[in-house]
Amino acid sequence: MAETHSLQDMRQQASIAAKVFIQRDYTNGTMCQFQTKFPSELETRMDKQQFEETVRILNNLYAEAEKLGSQSFFEGCLACLTAYTVFICMETHYEKVLKKIAKYIQEQNDKIYAPRGLLLTDPIERGLRVITIFEDRSFSR
Amino acid sequence: MKNCEYQQIDPRALSVAPLSAQSHAEEKARRPRRKWEVFPGKNRFFCDGRLILARQSGVLPLTLGLIVVTCGLFFAFDCPFLVEHLTVFIPVIGGVLVVFVVTSLLRTSFTDPGILPRATADEAADIERQIDTSGSSTYRPPPRTKEILINQQVVKLKYCFTCKMFRPPRTSHCSLCDNCVECFDHHCPWVGNCVGKRNYRFFYSFIISLSFLTSFIFGCVITHITLRSQAGKSIVQAIQESPASVVELVICFFSIWSILGLSGFHTYLVASNLTTNEDIKGSWSSKRGAEDSGNPYSHNNIIINCCVTLCGPMPPSLIDRRGFVPPDEAVPAAPASEMELPPFTAKSDANMCHQSTKDVLERMLNSSDFHGLCPAGTPKTTPLVQEGPASAPAEPPAGCSRPHERGAAARLCRPLSKHSRRDSLHSINPAFRLASPSPSLSRSALILGDAPNMGFVPLR
Numbered sequence: 294m295a296e297t298h299s300l301q302d303m304r305q306q307a308s309i310a311a312k313v314f315i316q317r318d319y320t321n322g323t324m325c326q327f328q329t330k331f332p333s334e335l336e337t338r339m340d341k342q343q344f345e346e347t348v349r350i351l352n353n354l355y356a357e358a359e360k361l362g363s364q365s366f367f368e369g370c371l372a373c374l375t376a377y378t379v380f381i382c383m384e385t386h387y388e389k390v391l392k393k394i395a396k397y398i399q400e401q402n403d404k405i406y407a408p409r410g411l412l413l414t415d416p417i418e419r420g421l422r423v424i425t426i427f428e429d430r431s432f433s434r
Numbered sequence: 435m436k437n438c439e440y441q442q443i444d445p446r447a448l449s450v451a452p453l454s455a456q457s458h459a460e461e462k463a464r465r466p467r468r469k470w471e472v473f474p475g476k477n478r479f480f481c482d483g484r485l486i487l488a489r490q491s492g493v494l495p496l497t498l499g500l501i502v503v504t505c506g507l508f509f510a511f512d513c514p515f516l517v518e519h520l521t522v523f524i525p526v527i528g529g530v531l532v533v534f535v536v537t538s539l540l541r542t543s544f545t546d547p548g549i550l551p552r553a554t555a556d557e558a559a560d561i562e563r564q565i566d567t568s569g570s571s572t573y574r575p576p577p578r579t580k581e582i583l584i585n586q587q588v589v590k591l592k593y594c595f596t597c598k599m600f601r602p603p604r605t606s607h608c609s610l611c612d613n614c615v616e617c618f619d620h621h622c623p624w625v626g627n628c629v630g631k632r633n634y635r636f637f638y639s640f641i642i643s644l645s646f647l648t649s650f651i652f653g654c655v656i657t658h659i660t661l662r663s664q665a666g667k668s669i670v671q672a673i674q675e676s677p678a679s680v681v682e683l684v685i686c687f688f689s690i691w692s693i694l695g696l697s698g699f700h701t702y703l704v705a706s707n708l709t710t711n712e713d714i715k716g717s718w719s720s721k722r723g724a725e726d727s728g729n730p731y732s733h734n735n736i737i738i739n740c741c742v743t744l745c746g747p748m749p750p751s752l753i754d755r756r757g758f759v760p761p762d763e764a765v766p767a768a769p770a771s772e773m774e775l776p777p778f779t780a781k782s783d784a785n786m787c788h789q790s791t792k793d794v795l796e797r798m799l800n801s802s803d804f805h806g807l808c809p810a811g812t813p814k815t816t817p818l819v820q821e822g823p824a825s826a827p828a829e830p831p832a833g834c835s836r837p838h839e840r841g842a843a844a845r846l847c848r849p850l851s852k853h854s855r856r857d858s859l860h861s862i863n864p865a866f867r868l869a870s871p872s873p874s875l876s877r878s879a880l881i882l883g884d885a886p887n888m889g890f891v892p893l894r
Contacts, residue, residue: 312556312560314556314557314560317602319582319584319589319591319602319603320582320583320584321584321585322584322585322603322730322731323602323603323604323616323617323731358747359746359747359749360747361738361741361742361745361746361747365745365746365747366741366745368745368747368748369635369741369744369745369746369747369748370745372748373635373639373744373745376533376534376537376538376639377537377538377541377635377636377639378537380748385747385748385750386747386748387747387748387749387750388750391750417750417752418754419551419554419557420550420551420752420753421752422550422551422553422557422599423557425556425557
């Protein structure tokens with residue numbers, strides 16, 4: 294069993310060195326929010342405040358996307374009245390905010406994460422399950 | 435794995451086969467594939483990924499057929515009489531309702547219900563690591579759950595073994611479609627799709643408009659027959675003049691009870707922000723006596739609940755059907771020494787087994803120094819780490835003829851095979867190749883895992 298345990302460990306260490314996953318935070322229900330807890334693997338790599346700021350702003354953007362405001366309500370009613378055919382020609386409010394989020398992540402990568410050898414991925418590519426932070430392997434160890 | 439048998443491989447045939455497989459693989463690699471083509475769930479896609487349907491489309495054709503036939507008969511036989519004797523608005527209202535019904539039905543059937551894409555291998559490994567560090571030493575721990583607090587309510591998140599992730603709250607795995615669906619309501623055979631977060635509003639508008647339509651047609655047909663029989667004829671005569679009306683009456687009569695019942699039920703669910711799944715399981719019913727309900731997702735206000743469910747923002751599809759599969763996720767066509775897994779048909783273990791046997795034996799025949807890789811008494815994992823994707827790791831179980839080393843390799847391989855079985859299942863998922871940071875390590879584990887089931891039987 295000793296050999297198998299070490300193989301498993303090596304695989305796991307390799308994954309840890311390459312990626313850190315920020316999981317979803319469900320304390321407010323099914324809304325898309327991510328955990329702001331600073332992962333221990335990044336302690337040597339970046340500032341805790343900056344990380345928390347990034348995740349906090351992302352959470353706010355997702356909250357804005359899912360908010361039941363007057364705009365989304367109007368959009369929903371219009372869609373219902375037109376038998377939902379309006380979505381064929383119109384971009385939904387959520388999609389507009391997702392574009393904003395993509396731009397924000399790009400900006401954060403350029404300004405803060407890339408200089409430290411890290412890369413943030415857009416959670417929409419992972420089905421809004423996780424935010425992945427890639428570590429440049431040459432920096433690890 | 436059950437079908438693995440040692441097969442005599444003709445070495446001459448081997449030199450031809452990998453080349454053709456390689457060129458075929460290269461061809462496949464050149465054509466960019468869309469993600470819907472490699473989607474792991476049981477779904478069917480149309481219009482190049484724009485439309486999605488469950489593989490078991492159930493009775494969707496029947497539903498459509500019934501609606502079209504009934505409405506057709508109504509417009510053909512009842513409307514002329516009613517327009518003449520009542521008002522022209524009858525077919526207009528009927529037309530509007532039919533349009534609503536058919537559009538909602540098609541949108542419900544062909545919309546992604548909120549399928550969650552499966553976790554990549556890295557995420558799954560990360561989650562497994564987090565679970566394993568909390569204690570269990572067996573390979574298959576009991577079903578995993580995680581408890582979290584939502585609005586002061588304890589909610590259990592279950593781990594989905596198929597999708598390799600903890601299911602978000604209100605998410606359920608549909609066994610018919612083999613997908614985790616967000617806010618899973620139920621799998622409806624009448625629409626041939628799951629009803630979940632993204633298409634619940636369409637489903638609701640479908641059943642509401644269908645109730646109106648069936649009630650409308652029922653009422654109109656009764657009026658039609660009554661008006662006919664009032665002009666001095668008996669009902670039997672009236673029916674004989676318009677036999678189609680009877681057909682419509684029968685269809686509407688039988689469907690109206692179930693449709694109205696379903697509409698009422700779903701109106702209640704919408705008002706209390708529940709899903710059919712939660713209602714049936716009674717997830718929150720124990721607390722119902724106390725306040726409004728123990729449902730942590732409810733806003734405790736009927737109007738707000740309705741607005742949130744029906745008029746809330748439309749979430750995007752998370753499965754990116756029309757995106758292109760990244761090129762390095764496709765066939766591993768490059769180095770010839772690498773093991774070639776049949777790219778997307780590798781769902782059967784037997785397939786993989788035979789392929790890996792061929793490759794193992796091929797390398798055994800071609801490799802010149804495999805004897806050097808059976809060191810006596812050294813830990814067997816070192817060749818795994820040092821040699822990477824080359825031929826080395828496969829040698830010990832298949833090539834070693836010295837008994838004590840075979841025994842040692844057997845000791846290594848047997849426990850590994852269980853671990854590698856999981857790996858081999860991972861590697862069936864094409865995403866694994868992209869996500870895995872150390873493909874050499876995992877592929878080696880795969881080779882080792884596959885080989886011993888066959889390798890040891892003939893060597894005895």
